[in-house]
Amino acid sequence: MAAMLRAYLRILMRPVVALGALGIAVFMFLLLALAFWLTTPPPSPVVEQPTAILTVIPPPTPTPRVSTPTPFLTATPTDAPLVFGPGGFTLGSYVQIAGTSGDGLNIRSSAGLNSEILFLGLDSEIFEVRDGPVEADGFIWWLLVTPIDENRSGWAADAFLEFVENP
Numbered sequence: 001m002a003a004m005l006r007a008y009l010r011i012l013m014r015p016v017v018a019l020g021a022l023g024i025a026v027f028m029f030l031l032l033a034l035a036f037w038l039t040t041p042p043p044s045p046v047v048e049q050p051t052a053i054l055t056v057i058p059p060p061t062p063t064p065r066v067s068t069p070t071p072f073l074t075a076t077p078t079d080a081p082l083v084f085g086p087g088g089f090t091l092g093s094y095v096q097i098a099g100t101s102g103d104g105l106n107i108r109s110s111a112g113l114n115s116e117i118l119f120l121g122l123d124s125e126i127f128e129v130r131d132g133p134v135e136a137d138g139f140i141w142w143l144l145v146t147p148i149d150e151n152r153s154g155w156a157a158d159a160f161l162e163f164v165e166n167p
Contacts, residue, residue: 095161107154111141118154
């Protein structure tokens with residue numbers, strides 16, 4: 001058996017067989033390299049990262065106050081006399097709704113109980129007096145405007161209004 005093994009090894013060690021085996025190995029390596037090259041995705045392009053820009057805004061600096069003397073005010077006559085209502089308010093003064101026991105006050109399109117009700121004013125709601133006084137249906141009526149909404153205005157009876165010093 002040993003002789004047979006030696007004979008078999010001699011056949012395998014011939015230069016033709018060794019060169020053939022080396023050729024097959026090189027061919028297999030090239031085939032494997034080609035398969036790897038074909039299946040590998042192309043490299044992705046290099047994307048530049050955006051650069052952040054920071055703008056620093058300096059804080060405000062204190063401005064010195066320069067006091068200037070205020071001249072004394074003197075009373076001058078006006079063209080239109082001030083009109084005071086029974087509640088002690090005038091045109092341009094502020095009033096609030098009061099005395100409705102939580103029921104609110106109907107604000108109307110014109111002075112009088114028969115005019116259209118525009119909305120309901122609630123107790124403690126503040127209005128500016130813009131027109132009046134107008135006497136109708138036993139009440140003194142004033143045109144009131146909400147200071148925060150010029151569109152919310154209407155006429156109200158002064159029995160449910162009271163003067164507000166500083167709204």
